[in-house]
Amino acid sequence: MTGDTTPAPDHAPDPAVVVGDDGLARPAWAATDPLLREYYDTEWGMPVRDEHGLYERITLEAFQAGLSWATILRKRPAFRAAFDGFAPDRVAGYGDADIERLLADAGIVRNRAKILAAVTNARATIRLREHGGLADFVWGFKPQQTPEPRTFAEIPTTSTESWALAKALRAQGFAFVGPTTMHALMEAVGIVDTHLLGSHRRGTSGIWPA
Template identity: 50%
Template sequence: MSDLVTGADGRARCGWAGADAEYTRYHDEEWGAPLHGDRALFEKLSLEGFQAGLSWITILRKRPRFREVFAHFEPVAVAAFGPGDVERLMADAGIVRNRAKIEAVIGNAALVAAMPAGELDALLWSFAPASAGPRPRALADLVATTPASRALSRELRRRGFRFVGPTTMHALMQSAGMVDDHLAGCWRAELSGRRRTGGARRG
């Protein structure tokens, strides 16, 4: 994998974006862009949990179906899912059919639904590093976890959340723009001009 790839549009991008059109769109429009809102962040939290052990492009391609069958990740609606919904989801080939992950999303939704509005957003963003070192120049500079992702994982686990390990939480922080790990030379890095901390390869 090259550290940077140049697309047909002449823009240099982080090498993990490759040549896949959906990955390119995700890299350009979402990854590293600040995301707020309890519903949107609950969706990211859920999808990152589903990604564990899989490639992110698999999740991206299945995301429309995930949204459809998980009530667009509205926490109150998902929290009301029962055993019949679990079986319905386990039978749906359009998503990742992993019972433990499905049940974790439903359990996590109940925790979010019990929070005051805006609390999930505030909680997750409270772990965003306030400062950062130099922007990574190569994929080899990236790491799988950070002190911030480990601390966030511990806090979420303390509250009862599942599938929120430190690697998964760092991927969430990258995806939701709590950190900006676009490589030096990437057009998105030049656009944003600042970053928060080093991170993991998207894959």
């Protein structure tokens, strides 16, 4: 009834999550599509602490800007093939012929600015090795606390730390690393835990308590 402010009983189902046929609660975006469900259950939010893994994810997050993550995830095998497995040393050496090759590859997102950013960021990743490496650099922006969202509306899209990380990466020569993209990265690699409190994945990274 409109205007009814009676609190829901404690046993009321959480509208923010969907319980699957396996009895596990997931957010709606990960509840139906088998690929997204597998990604959510096994990968999203788990710690990534190596240079290669972080470079790949920074690259894919940049390509995702303006698109759905499902699109990028379905294309990830093609991206890996096109970008030499996201090996920074290989991508850093790309020249004009490689750029044209990538622009002609229908298996990936053919966006010149994002392709050039991948090369730029590979070179910046290599330079960071002289200052502790990409993994330590990115994880240095881990906050003291993580969000505890109960609903999608409570999940932030940026944070003080993602703004700071974006600024610091740009200062190191990285491109396509805005605060929203970096917040998505921090979620994906376990630096923050934005799993809904009602999700079966909450607290499973080992970085943050449930």
